[in-house]
Amino acid sequence: MSAVLDNVAPAKANSKRLDTSVLEPGWVRITLIAVALIFLTLFLFIPLAAVFTEALKKGWEVYVESVIDADALSAIKLTLIAAAISVPLNLVFGVAAAWAIAKFEFRGKSILLTLIDLPFSISPVIAGLMYVLVFGASGWFGPWLAEHDIKILFAVPGIVLATVFITFPFVARELIPLMQQQGTEEEEAALVLGASGWSTFWRVTMPNIKWGLLYGVILCNARAMGEFGAVSVVSGHIRGETNTMPLHVEILYNEYNFTAAFAVASLLALLALVTLAIKSFIEWRLHESRKASTAAAPH
Amino acid sequence: MTSLALPGNAAATKPRRPGRVIPGFGISLGFTLFYLALIVLIPLSAVFLNTFSMSWADFWATVTSERVMASYRLSFGASLIAAALNVVFGGIVAWVLVRYQFPGKRLVDALVDLPFALPTAVAGITLTALYAHNGWIGQYLASLGIKVAFTPLGVVVALTFIGLPFVVRTVQPVLEEAERELEEAAASLGAAPLQTFIRVVLPTITPALLTGFALAFARATGEYGSVIFIAGNLPMVSEITPLLIISKLEQYDYAGATAIAVVMLVFSFILLLAINLLQAWTRKRAGKS
Numbered sequence: 001m002s003a004v005l006d007n008v009a010p011a012k013a014n015s016k017r018l019d020t021s022v023l024e025p026g027w028v029r030i031t032l033i034a035v036a037l038i039f040l041t042l043f044l045f046i047p048l049a050a051v052f053t054e055a056l057k058k059g060w061e062v063y064v065e066s067v068i069d070a071d072a073l074s075a076i077k078l079t080l081i082a083a084a085i086s087v088p089l090n091l092v093f094g095v096a097a098a099w100a101i102a103k104f105e106f107r108g109k110s111i112l113l114t115l116i117d118l119p120f121s122i123s124p125v126i127a128g129l130m131y132v133l134v135f136g137a138s139g140w141f142g143p144w145l146a147e148h149d150i151k152i153l154f155a156v157p158g159i160v161l162a163t164v165f166i167t168f169p170f171v172a173r174e175l176i177p178l179m180q181q182q183g184t185e186e187e188e189a190a191l192v193l194g195a196s197g198w199s200t201f202w203r204v205t206m207p208n209i210k211w212g213l214l215y216g217v218i219l220c221n222a223r224a225m226g227e228f229g230a231v232s233v234v235s236g237h238i239r240g241e242t243n244t245m246p247l248h249v250e251i252l253y254n255e256y257n258f259t260a261a262f263a264v265a266s267l268l269a270l271l272a273l274v275t276l277a278i279k280s281f282i283e284w285r286l287h288e289s290r291k292a293s294t295a296a297a298p299h
Numbered sequence: 300m301t302s303l304a305l306p307g308n309a310a311a312t313k314p315r316r317p318g319r320v321i322p323g324f325g326i327s328l329g330f331t332l333f334y335l336a337l338i339v340l341i342p343l344s345a346v347f348l349n350t351f352s353m354s355w356a357d358f359w360a361t362v363t364s365e366r367v368m369a370s371y372r373l374s375f376g377a378s379l380i381a382a383a384l385n386v387v388f389g390g391i392v393a394w395v396l397v398r399y400q401f402p403g404k405r406l407v408d409a410l411v412d413l414p415f416a417l418p419t420a421v422a423g424i425t426l427t428a429l430y431a432h433n434g435w436i437g438q439y440l441a442s443l444g445i446k447v448a449f450t451p452l453g454v455v456v457a458l459t460f461i462g463l464p465f466v467v468r469t470v471q472p473v474l475e476e477a478e479r480e481l482e483e484a485a486a487s488l489g490a491a492p493l494q495t496f497i498r499v500v501l502p503t504i505t506p507a508l509l510t511g512f513a514l515a516f517a518r519a520t521g522e523y524g525s526v527i528f529i530a531g532n533l534p535m536v537s538e539i540t541p542l543l544i545i546s547k548l549e550q551y552d553y554a555g556a557t558a559i560a561v562v563m564l565v566f567s568f569i570l571l572l573a574i575n576l577l578q579a580w581t582r583k584r585a586g587k588s
Contacts, residue, residue, distance in 0.1 A: 024492040036395040039388040043460050044413050047425045054428055093334045100328040103321050118339055121571045123521025125541040126560045130342035133349050165338055188320045197322035226418025228524035246420040253424050265421040272416035280409040
């Protein structure tokens with residue numbers, strides 16, 4: 001056991017440090033690792049295992065039945081629709097914001113950065129409330145919308161809007177630091193050589209940011225499909241119509257239909273696991289490409 | 300606030316001639332501002348403008364009523380405890396992940412982000428099932444006489460789960476960059492390991508620990524999905540502030556809901572300012588070494 005703990009495993013990047021890196025005695029090391037793993041087991045691993053165990057408690061048949069139930073399917077469909085609209089919108093916004101912020105200097109940039117981050121620090125419940133105040137029956141546009149028979153609140157548009165708000169910063173946040181780091185030399189070179197703005201963007205900028213972009217999209221999508229608080233406020237909880245997957249989980253759970261609730265929840269947990277897997281893969285790619293670029297161009 | 304830590308982002312910006320050759324400044328900034336106003340700023344201003352329909356006395360009475368005060372105590376108290384737990388255990392997790400090797404380390408590292416990726420409602424029902432008196436963990440705690448689910452303690456458990464990645468992900472890059480030579484020097488000069496830790500390591504990671512604490516705390520105060528299942532939601536006992544906003548909305552008390560939301564928003568903005576200052580401090584500390 002202690003041989004494994006003694007940093008022998010992957011002796012690659014920082015091999016020269018390994019001998020001297022650990023100053024503390026062995027029992028401290030083992031205790032710290034044990035404390036960390038016990039904490040993570042209690043708060044991460046057991047809950048993760050519990051989702052799937054509870055979902056499959058009554059066997060595959062009940063599981064499949066719960067997932068292909070008409071209300072569950074309509075919840076899955078609505079979740080996919082909400083993500084399919086909000087992710088591309090925030091993708092376009094993220095690229096535009098990153099382009100403006102990373103490639104140009106202008107006044108008020110740090111304020112703009114803070115404003116872009118704002119949705120992260122606002123409670124999802126308040127996010128939902130905002131749209132109720134704007135589009136609700138007694139809200140700003142409520143009477144006008146009612147007059148023209150347009151439904152936003154307690155309908156699909158409201159759910160999409162709340163999702164867009166909640167996932168607003170994800171792509172921008174990943175792209176801004178990445179594009180700032182890359183500077184403008186490559187684009188300038190392409191433009192000076194006569195490339196148009198668009199082809200510079202597609203041929204020079206895009207290949208440089210594609211992994212960061214994918215990273216942002218993956219996180220944005222996970223949050224879009226999993227959002228609960230904000231969507232709960234604006235959805236109206238109409239079964240089969242305005243229920244997303246997380247809301248459907250809540251309804252099933254409150255009806256004491258635990259197995260079905262965990263069956264739908266397990267789909268969302270799978271989504272989370274796939275997200276983490278892709279995220280780890282991208283991190284590895286980014287790491288590799290950074291290593292390659294620093295090796296190619298020593299400063 | 301997400302987990303990606305691209306190191307050295309701001310430091311890498313070089314002085315450049317603004318907008319000399321690169322096109323698209325007007326359209327990209329214009330679209331950014333338009334979209335920001337449409338999705339964030341205008342709806343957000345609705346919250347503040349709506350409170351003006353209330354008199355100051357009404358507003359004050361609403362946000363300081365007994366039930367609302369009890370919810371602040373629970374929301375802020377439980378968030379503080381959860382964030383503090385995450386500083387201790389998240390700090391240890393970050394240390395172990397950076398400094399030691401053990402089997403399955405990469406998998407553990409990847410799974411630390413689970414609370415970011417797992418929908419909060421899923422976390423909520425799962426933690427409730429685990430910590431209920433007949434759950435996997437709850438049954439052992441019950442035999443010790445500890446009730447977690449449907450008590451304020453359950454709120455702390457849910458908020459600890461939600462805040463788990465923040466401290467780990469802010470401390471991890473700082474520890475990776477930290478110069479071990481300093482620790483080695485301290486040790487070779489005769490410092491005991493604990494002394495080295497307190498005098499050399501702790502000052503380096505303190506800004507990151509505080510940033511992680513503030514991020515976890517900020518997230519926890521606004522959290523809804525994971526808490527409502529496990530809290531039990533008893534008025535005055537286990538009712539969090541975001542839930543009060545929802546219950547006021549369900550009673551069509553828009554003014555009341557808005558008033559409480561404004562209090563929470565002001566608090567979030569103050570915290571956001573503190574986080575920005577802490578992050579600047581973290582960068583300065585990291586850049587100095």
